[in-house]
Amino acid sequence: MSVPDELRQTDARRPRHPRRPSGDAQHVTLAPRLASVILTSALLCYLGITALNIAGTDLDPLPRTICLICLVVIFVLQLRHSRPGAERAPIAHKAASLTAQALLTYLPLMIFDSHWGAMAGFLSGSLLLLLPPRLAWPLYGTVGLSMLAPPAIEGRPLLDSLYLLQSTLLTGLVIYGLSRLSALVQQVHNTKNELARMAVTKERLRISRNLHDLLGYSLSAITLKTELIHRLVLTHPQRAKAEVEDVLALSRQSLADVRRVSRGLRDMSLQAELDSVSGLLKDTDVDVTTRVELDELAPEVDTVMAAVLREAITNLLRHSRAATCSIEAVQRDGRVRLVVGNDGVDPVYRDTSQHSGAGLDNLRMRLRSVSGRLVVEESDGTFLLIAEAPVSVERDHRGTAEEADLWETEEPTVLPQSGPAA
Structure with missing residues (x-):
C-alpha cells in the first residue's frame, strides 16, 4: 500500500465533526x-x-x-x-x-x-x-x-x-x-x-493566470529542447548533454514557480527574459533580431512586460512555424513599448489542447493593471504583438497627447516575408 493510500484510509477512519464558524x-x-x-x-x-x-x-x-x-x-x-x-x-x-x-x-x-x-x-x-x-x-x-x-x-x-x-x-x-x-x-x-465569492473567484483566476504565464513558456521550452535532445543524442552527444542540463534547470525553475504561485506572481525582469528567449529561439533554429533600449522600470511594470514577452514566445513555439522573429523593447518619454513579431503564422499548425487560447486575455488583464494596453495584428503570414505601458504606475498613466501621437505614428519593425521553417 502506498503512503497516499494509507493517509486516505486514516483520514477516512477519522471521525468527522462539523466545522464551527468563527466568532466573526x-x-x-x-x-x-x-x-x-x-x-x-x-x-x-x-x-x-x-x-x-x-x-x-x-x-x-x-x-x-x-x-x-x-x-x-x-x-x-x-x-x-x-x-x-x-x-x-x-x-x-x-x-x-x-x-x-x-x-x-x-x-x-x-x-x-x-x-x-x-x-x-x-x-x-x-x-x-x-x-x-x-x-x-x-x-x-x-x-x-x-x-x-x-x-x-x-x-x-x-x-x-x-x-x-x-x-x-x-x-x-x-x-x-x-x-x-x-x-x-x-x-x-x-x-x-x-x-x-468574488474574492474566491478572483484568487482562482489569479492562480490560473500565474500558472499559465509561468509554466506555459517553461513547459514549451522543455518540450522543444527534449525534441532537440532526441535528435542530437546519437550524432552530437556532448551538445545533447548540454541541452539536458538546460532542461533540468528549466524543470527546477518550473517547480519553484509553482511553489511561488500561492504567494503571487514572482518578480521577473524584462531584460533577463530577453536574454533567455533569445537563446531559446536560436536553439530552435529561429533567426532572432533584437533591439533593446531600456532603463530602469518599476518592478510591477517590469514583471508584466516580462510576462508579455514570455507569452509571446510561448505562442510562437506552440502555434507557429516561425523562421524569423523580431523583438523590440524600447523605453522613451516615460513609456515602455514591447514589439514581438514572427513570420510563422500557419492555420494548420495550431495547439489543439483545451484552454490553449487564454494567454492573450491574461496579458490584457495584466497590462490593464498597470494602465497599459495590448495590440495583436495578424496578416499575410505574420504575427505582431505590441504591448505598451508607463514606466512607473505611480505617475499619470494617461500621458500627454504628444506622447500618444508619437507612439501611434511610430511604425513597428516589418518582418521579412520568408516561408515557414521546415
Whole structure:
C-alpha cells in the first residue's frame, strides 16, 4: 500500500465533526436575524401598549375581541410593509395593503377613541416605507395632523392632542428607521457573502493566470529542447548533454514557480527574459533580431512586460512555424513599448489542447493593471504583438497627447516575408 493510500484510509477512519464558524462569521450570520428580532419586538411593544390601553377601559368583551383581531391584522400588515424590498411590490398590492391599514387605523377610533391613536404611527411608517418620498412625507405629516382630532372631539385638553400628534410622528419614524436598518443589515450581509465569492473567484483566476504565464513558456521550452535532445543524442552527444542540463534547470525553475504561485506572481525582469528567449529561439533554429533600449522600470511594470514577452514566445513555439522573429523593447518619454513579431503564422499548425487560447486575455488583464494596453495584428503570414505601458504606475498613466501621437505614428519593425521553417 502506498503512503497516499494509507493517509486516505486514516483520514477516512477519522471521525468527522462539523466545522464551527468563527466568532466573526457567527456575528455576521446573526446580524440580520438580530435586526429582524429588534424590529419585531418594537412592533409588539407598540401593539402591547395599545392593548393595555384598551384593557384599562370598561368596554365589553366583544369590542376587546375586535381590538385583538385588528391588532393582529395590523401586525401582519406591518411585517409585510417592513420586509426588505417591500417598496418594489406592484402598485396595486401596495395600494390595497395601505388602504386596509388605513381602514384599520381610523375605523376603530369610533369604538376605542384616543386609546387607538397609537396605530396611526404604524400607518405613517408604512407610508414612508412604501411610497416615493415626495408623496410619502406629505401623507406622513397629514396622518400626524389627523390625530389632533380624536382628543378634541372627546373634549380633552390641547396637550392630549399635541401628545397624540407627537407620538404618531415619532412611532412612524421609529418603524421606518428600524425597517430600513433591518433591510440595510440584510443587504450588507448579502454583499459580504457576494464579496467573499468574488474574492474566491478572483484568487482562482489569479492562480490560473500565474500558472499559465509561468509554466506555459517553461513547459514549451522543455518540450522543444527534449525534441532537440532526441535528435542530437546519437550524432552530437556532448551538445545533447548540454541541452539536458538546460532542461533540468528549466524543470527546477518550473517547480519553484509553482511553489511561488500561492504567494503571487514572482518578480521577473524584462531584460533577463530577453536574454533567455533569445537563446531559446536560436536553439530552435529561429533567426532572432533584437533591439533593446531600456532603463530602469518599476518592478510591477517590469514583471508584466516580462510576462508579455514570455507569452509571446510561448505562442510562437506552440502555434507557429516561425523562421524569423523580431523583438523590440524600447523605453522613451516615460513609456515602455514591447514589439514581438514572427513570420510563422500557419492555420494548420495550431495547439489543439483545451484552454490553449487564454494567454492573450491574461496579458490584457495584466497590462490593464498597470494602465497599459495590448495590440495583436495578424496578416499575410505574420504575427505582431505590441504591448505598451508607463514606466512607473505611480505617475499619470494617461500621458500627454504628444506622447500618444508619437507612439501611434511610430511604425513597428516589418518582418521579412520568408516561408515557414521546415
